[in-house]
Amino acid sequence: xxxxxxxxxxxxxxxxxxxxxxxxxxxxxxxxxxxxxxxxxxxxxxxxxxxxxxxxxxxxxxxxxxxxxxxxxxxxxxxxxxxxxxxxxxxxxxxxxxxxxxxxxxxxxxxxxxxxxxxxxxxxxxxxxxxxxxxxxxxxxxxxxxxxxxxxxxxxxxxxxxxxxxxxxxxxxxxxxxxxxxxxxxxxxxxxxxxxxxxxxxxxxxxxxxxxxxxxxxxxxxxxxxxxxxx
Amino acid sequence: xxxxxxxxxxxxxxxxxxxxxxxxxxxxxxxxxxxxxxxxxxxxxxxxxxxxxxxxxxxxxxxxxxxxxxxxxxxxxxxxxxxxxxxxxxxxxxxxxxxxxxxxxxxxxxxxxxxxxxxxxxxxxxxxxxxxxxxxxxxxxxxxxxxxxxxxxxxxxxxxxxxxxxxxxxxxxxxxxxxxxxxxxxxxxxxxxxxxxxxxxxxxxxxxxxxxxxxxxxxxxxxxxxxxxxxxxxxxxxxxxxxxxxxxxxxxxxxxxxxxxxxxxxxxxxx
Numbered sequence: 001x002x003x004x005x006x007x008x009x010x011x012x013x014x015x016x017x018x019x020x021x022x023x024x025x026x027x028x029x030x031x032x033x034x035x036x037x038x039x040x041x042x043x044x045x046x047x048x049x050x051x052x053x054x055x056x057x058x059x060x061x062x063x064x065x066x067x068x069x070x071x072x073x074x075x076x077x078x079x080x081x082x083x084x085x086x087x088x089x090x091x092x093x094x095x096x097x098x099x100x101x102x103x104x105x106x107x108x109x110x111x112x113x114x115x116x117x118x119x120x121x122x123x124x125x126x127x128x129x130x131x132x133x134x135x136x137x138x139x140x141x142x143x144x145x146x147x148x149x150x151x152x153x154x155x156x157x158x159x160x161x162x163x164x165x166x167x168x169x170x171x172x173x174x175x176x177x178x179x180x181x182x183x184x185x186x187x188x189x190x191x192x193x194x195x196x197x198x199x200x201x202x203x204x205x206x207x208x209x210x211x212x213x214x215x216x217x218x219x220x221x222x223x224x225x226x227x228x229x230x231x
Numbered sequence: 232x233x234x235x236x237x238x239x240x241x242x243x244x245x246x247x248x249x250x251x252x253x254x255x256x257x258x259x260x261x262x263x264x265x266x267x268x269x270x271x272x273x274x275x276x277x278x279x280x281x282x283x284x285x286x287x288x289x290x291x292x293x294x295x296x297x298x299x300x301x302x303x304x305x306x307x308x309x310x311x312x313x314x315x316x317x318x319x320x321x322x323x324x325x326x327x328x329x330x331x332x333x334x335x336x337x338x339x340x341x342x343x344x345x346x347x348x349x350x351x352x353x354x355x356x357x358x359x360x361x362x363x364x365x366x367x368x369x370x371x372x373x374x375x376x377x378x379x380x381x382x383x384x385x386x387x388x389x390x391x392x393x394x395x396x397x398x399x400x401x402x403x404x405x406x407x408x409x410x411x412x413x414x415x416x417x418x419x420x421x422x423x424x425x426x427x428x429x430x431x432x433x434x435x436x437x438x439x440x441x442x443x444x445x446x447x448x449x450x451x452x453x454x455x456x457x458x459x460x461x462x463x464x465x466x467x468x469x470x471x472x473x474x475x476x477x478x479x480x481x482x483x484x485x486x487x488x489x490x491x492x493x494x495x496x497x498x499x500x501x502x
Contacts, residue, residue, distance in 0.1 A: 121339075127298050128336035128395075132350035132402055133326035135318060142353055147340045225339050225384030 005194055013185060013198055020181030021202065027098050027177055028167050028206075032160050034103030039110020039156065040149075046111060047118045048140055057111070064108035069166055073101040077173040098170035106163050113155030117148030150218075150226040157214035164206050178202055247274045248310065249437050250328070250406045255294055255304035257287075257461075264290045265301065266461040272406065272439060277432050279448040279469075280441040281481065282458035288441035289333075291458070292408045295439070296328045297321055308405070326354060329404030333411040335391040337383040337398075343370060343390075344379040347398045355402070369397040373427050389420030393427055400431075407431070409440035445485045449473060457481040 002008070042057045049057065064072065077097035081089050092100065121144050129139035171180035178199060186195040218228045248271045257265035264287045272278050280288040293299040295306060297315050306313050313324045338346050347366035351357045357365065370376050373393040383391055392412055399407060412428065413421045425447050432438060432451045442448050449455075449469035457465040457472070457480055465472060465480050472481040 122336070124332060124334055124336040125338055127293075128330070128332060128338070128398075129350070130298060131296060131325055131328075131330035132398070133322045133354040134350060135322055138353050142349060143338050147338075150340065223340055223342075224382040 016181050016185050017178060017202060020176060020178040024167055024177040027095060027170055028164055031099045031102035032163055035106025035110050038107025039114050042107060042111035043114025046115050061108045061111055064105050069105050069169060072105055073169055073173055076101045094173045094175045097173060098175055102163055102167060106159055109159045110156055113152040114148060117152030118144060120151050121147045150221055153218055161207050161210060164210055165203060249274050251307040252295060253305040255301040257290055257294055257301050264461050268463055272437055274437055275435045276453045277438045277451050278454045278456060279452040280456050280458055286458040287461040288458055289410050292410045292441060295408055296325050296330055326402050327405045329399030329402060329407040331395055331399055331409040331412045333414050335395045337391050337394055339383050342380050342382050343375060343394045346394055347401050351401055365401055369401045373397045387420060388416045389423045392424045396427055406437040409438060411441050413444060443488060455481055
């Protein structure tokens, strides 16, 4: 009665998912970059910032690690427009709200990895940098952060892998990314098994690709003493 | 010192004094680690800090370049007091006071060349080309020109310490502070570092060094400062403190070290 799977894939599923894939990439790449940027900043501030800033960044991390991501996504999309400051309010479209939500949440986790990386670098190197006449800022940016980043990279990569998968949550605020598109196709065709299994394969490919890129980055940044552990 | 005569001497500080510390106090965790320590060092002089561990040698050296700011007291470089509240002044001061650490503290993600070069570029503002030339020259001076491309993970302890010395020298310091530069080294690697330090001293570098290498430092030092419980309890030339028949604390301490190491250094100690 129904067309064979490969015919269905070629004619209907793949073209639909291809569109969804681009939307997914459009959400994933900016939120991953935002997450790394926020994570680096928050991580450095949590270790080297003045005390009030340290407290503030810690509060940020507890808040965004401590609440469900779905709640955060709903907040940015549904609740934010109602918050009026001086008569102004910010209305985000679904893609913007998703990027903000994923970036903020990812940044909270990334900052944990960065913080661990920073703390793993011996303080003696900062003292040596200061003794050469560097400012604390120069010492952190030129000496500690490049090492901490190398140490944190496997963790940060892991977080990006998570991000790829939780980007599927964007579908619940009407973003037609991979999962959103797949759900629509499944509803229209009733071919649930084929659609969702294929969807899984798409994510698997995305994650594998990201893992491969992250390994390339690790290798590019590898110096003796900071090699990627090989198994 | 003939050049000392020509300099105007309006202040009480002799014109050739490079670094002077007055009445340094430091309390750490309720312990008084420095108790009214004063010292001054003239151009080209070598002073050696000795004493039991916990005596405050390391703290004193770190206070001298404000890595650990003293609770009170004054530090003067060439007769000018350093204002520790001004970050700019502190950075400028530290460029002129080189520091060598017991555990080297090389920057682990940078090659030997980059370790020497980074502060030349970031602090002195040299171009990459100028900084590289200077770094290569400094590495050659400590005998490591051929190791320039190696990373700390691939250098021996002695080589690491020599890179650290080259890194400090590249900033053209007026005085060098050395905090037990050979204490973390295997015995067979100590010699190469001591040879570099001896070259520096003979080249006229002003140095304050904490060390347990008594006989080596006795051959370089103009003055020994014996520290105990945060105070300088004895000071004088190595010959005075270690000379035959001397009943100094320094002599007693030195004999004890020699006994512990079990070799015949006691004889050398006595000069």
